[in-house]
Amino acid sequence: MKVHKLTKTVFALTLTAALVSCGGTDNKQSTSADSERGAKDQQKPVVYQVFTRLFGNTNTTNKPWGTLQENGVGKFADFDDKALAGIKELGVSHIWYTGVLHHATVTDYSEFGLPGDDPDVVKGRAGSPYAVKDYYNVNPDLAVNPERRLQEFEALIKRTHEQGMKVIIDIVPNHVARDYHSVSKPDGVQDFGVNDDTSVSYRRDNNFYYVVGEDFQVPQDDDYQVLGGMSHPKADGEFVERPAKWTGNGARKAQPDINDWYETVKINYGVKPDGSYDFPRLPPEYADKDYQAHYAFWQDKQLPDSWYKFRDITQYWLDKGVDGFRYDMAEMVPVEFWSFLNSSIKMTNPDAFLLAEVYNPSLYRPYLHSGKMDYLYDKVGFYDTLKAIIQGRQGAQALLAEHRQVLDIEQHMLHFLENHDEQRIASADFAGDMNWGKPAMTVSTLIGRGPSMIYFGQTVGEDGSEEPGFGDPTRTSIFDYVGVPAHQQWMNNGAFDGGQLSEAQRELRQFYVQLMSLNRLPAIVAGQLVEVNNSQPQQVVSFIRQQGEQRLLVVANFAGQQQSVSVDVNASQGNTLLGTPPEFTNNGVTIALPYQGVSVVQLGSNH
Known part of the structure; x- marks a missing residue:
């Protein structure tokens, strides 16, 4: 009930089914050009997702349903040079600042012309970042001076660039806040x-x-009370909307269900209620064409008004210095729209980083090839399998089998262990131990050429156990004003030096620093994956990444105890880059892996 992405209605299912046909069934193999481009860059992308209003909050009160004044809030200004340097230390190339856009919130800023929203159509007190109410400005919570909130964000973009990192923000084309109203829209x-x-x-x-x-x-x-039952002058069980609009997840009733995305309304892209399309179709051969050809295709077409609105929104933020976008629930919007939008973005910035949340594997290739996405979440395949292995519900060999399903597009699949929608690794309902991040992140990061993502607090064992109000424990709430305890220990009252971390937390963060530094190695940036057998396939994942003469052996222990494992590789020596050194024998490599242990070895000469 308290999660943003819940049960889809018949409309959403009909739309998803219709979208499968949009982009063809192209199964392009990775090309040598991809490898050469990756090797030249010498940096595999690493995304650091941060929930912006929580990052700099030093308040430890964490009262359920607490106000901003009671529980505190972080600001753009908290991302100072020390904070950004601490993020950069993790090998980060892009920071995804989540929750930047001005979204519906109960908090009142009437003195700045921004009255609080009706809590009857807001999730939590702080509000969901995916109920955007003004696409042309940013969340006033995040500014020291709300009147200058946009300028404060522009200054953060500048500081991030000066630290050698790029900026990603969310765009949510599928829906907007129930009470969308831009007070900052440009003329026209x-x-x-x-x-x-x-x-x-x-x-x-x-x-x-x-x-x-x-x-x-x-x-x-x-079972649900607005604001936890606390009094509020607007919490009267009423919200005026005449006539009612369809809800964000496609629910068509005037009174949506409590599990619907009732705080949002569905955007129309020219998809009729029966699922048919009211716009020109993209010819199948465009799956093989570049973004310039896609851009040219749309120039003489008459298209739905919503298409142009989102094109103008993304161009506005590109002009502000934003380097890319993460698209929420992209699969609920037609592939043709993405071709139109993404090609226009690439015409402005060919290097823009475009990441989409797509959960239906049958849509991966259409959204990449015809929709011109750069990257997709590898959630349903890779993440879900990795979580099942950690929890003992699947054997370790299932991970490589799952990865094979996307080998033709693996360089476009982003891997993660945590994000704002998922449970924290250290939470009792996931792994219950922050150190499971070691084998899991090692495999997740090193198995492919696609980007890796780290969620703030992950590297110091945040467990998401606070009782925030609307949000659920095990996930750090995106709806409430809260402090993030383990992250606050690293933040150390603004010193950003880890001064309050335990020894175990420091060791974990240093592990992440060392692991993510490997993303500059040619074999990781652009190398081929070579599967290798080991003596414990149910409990140990092993593979080689190879580029030219560089061969990196990666072995990760998912057993519940120490494990001695033999790996079938042809090498007589090697240099250990991370974790446990191996013993080389005539029959291959033997490694005594500790509980949750890993070994990453640059192999020497072959026999």
Whole structure:
């Protein structure tokens, strides 16, 4: 009930099924050009996701449903040079500043012309970052001076660039806040829905879908109380919306269910209620064409109004210095729109970093090849399998088998162990031990050429155990004002020196520093994957990454105890880069791996 992405309705399922056909079934193999480009760059992308309003918060109160004044909030200014240097130390190339855009929040900023939103259509007190209410400004919570919040974010972009890292922000094309209203839009820009014909449920150039003749009703649930039952003048079980709009996950009722994304409304991209399309189709051969060809294709077409609105939004942020975007629930938006949007972005910045949240494996290739995405989450395949291995529900050999399913696109698949939607590794419901991050992150990072992602607090064992209010323990809440205890220990009241960390936490962070430094090695940047057998395939993952003369052996122990393992490799010597040194024998390599242990070895000459 308290998670942003919940049960999809019939519309969402119909739309997803229809989208499968949009981009063809191309199975392109990775090319030598990809390898050469990666080797030249000498840095595999590493994304650091940070929930921006929590990063710099030093307040440790953590009162459930607490206000900003009670529980505190972090600011853009907290990302000073020391903080950014600490992030950079992890080998980070891109910082994904999550929750930057101005989204619906109960917190009142009326003195700046920004009254608080109705808590009946806000999740939590701080609000979901995925209920954007003004695409042309940023969250006032994050500014020392809310009147200058945009300038403070522009200064953060500049500081991030000066530290040698690039900036990613969220774009959420599938839905906006129920009460979207931009107070900062440039001249000539009109809000979503201003010109909609609300007498019909659908029209191509309407921005929203409508429940004609019915008023919106706030969802009701006996187990949920707005703001935890605390009093608020607007918490009256009513929100005026005439006529009601379809809810963000596609629910078509005037009164959505409490498990629907009721705080948001669905954007119309020219997909009719029956799932058919009201825009030109992208020819299948465009799966093999570059972004310039895609851009040219759309120039003489008549397209739905929402397409142009999001093109203008992304161009606005590119002009501000943003280097890329993470797209929320991309699979619920047609592939053709992504071709249009991403090609326009690439025409402005060919190096823009475009990452999409797509969970349906049958859509991976269409969204990459026809939708012109750079990267997709490898969640349903890789992450879910890795989590099952840690929890003892699958054998270790399942991971390589899962990875084989995406070998033709592996350089486009982003790996992670934590993000704002997932449970913390150290939480009781995931692994219950922060050190499981060692074997898991080693394999996740080194198995492929795609980017790796680290979530703030992950490297010091944050367990997400606080009781925040709307959010659930085990995940660091994105809906509430909270402090993040283990992260606060590293932050050390703004010193960002790890001064309050335990010895075990320091050791874990140093492990991550060493591991992520390997992303500059040619075999990791652009090398081939070679699977190698080991004597404990149910409990140990082993493989080689190879580029030219460089061969890196990676072995990770997922057993619940120390494990001695023999690995079938042809080498007589090697240099240990991380973890336990091996013993070389005539029959291969033997390694006494400790519990949660790893070994990364640069192999020497062959026999």
